[in-house]
Amino acid sequence: MLNEFKQFIMRGNAIDLAVGVVMGAAFTSIVKSIVTNLIGPIIGIFAGAVDLSSLKFSIGPAVFKYGAVLNQVINFIIVGFIIFLIIKAINKFFKKNEKKEDAEAESEVKLLTDIRAELKKSNQSTNKA
Incomplete structure (x- = not known):
């Protein structure tokens, strides 16, 4: 069983997936930092607040933190655009x-x-002679 697991892990697909997950997590933290520290303040200037995550409104005891949602929407758009x-x-x-392959195939044809x-032509000339 241990050998089977080792073979599974050593196959390219599992390693590629692991690398992709780690890179995705690192990339997400970079995008989050860009949104929080660069884009958020720019939008905050126009929205009247520097930190978008602090934007909220209340109706009775319910608090709606729409600034945090805006941060996540911006994160999603940036990640989607980069992907x-x-x-x-x-x-x-x-x-x-x-x-390039098509051009090579056409030249071969x-x-x-x-x-x-x-x-x-050579067969016809040989047959005539």
Whole structure:
């Protein structure tokens, strides 16, 4: 059982997933810091408060902390935008490689077509003689 677990962990997928989770957690803390320390104060200038997480209103005993929700929405938008940019870059890279492969395949097809045509010509000239 221990060997099976070791084999599972050593497979690429499990290690890639672990690295992705750790990187995601680190990335989330960076984005949270950017929102809290840079973007939040800028928005806070217009909203009338420097710290968005302190924005709230009360109705009776209920307290609605809409500033904290705004922080999370901003975090979500930033993370989503950065993931979008990363995926866009990856797709662009793969499309570039696909175009190169397609061009190589087309040149191979043309070369093979030319070879076939030459073989037909040589067979026809051999058959006539």
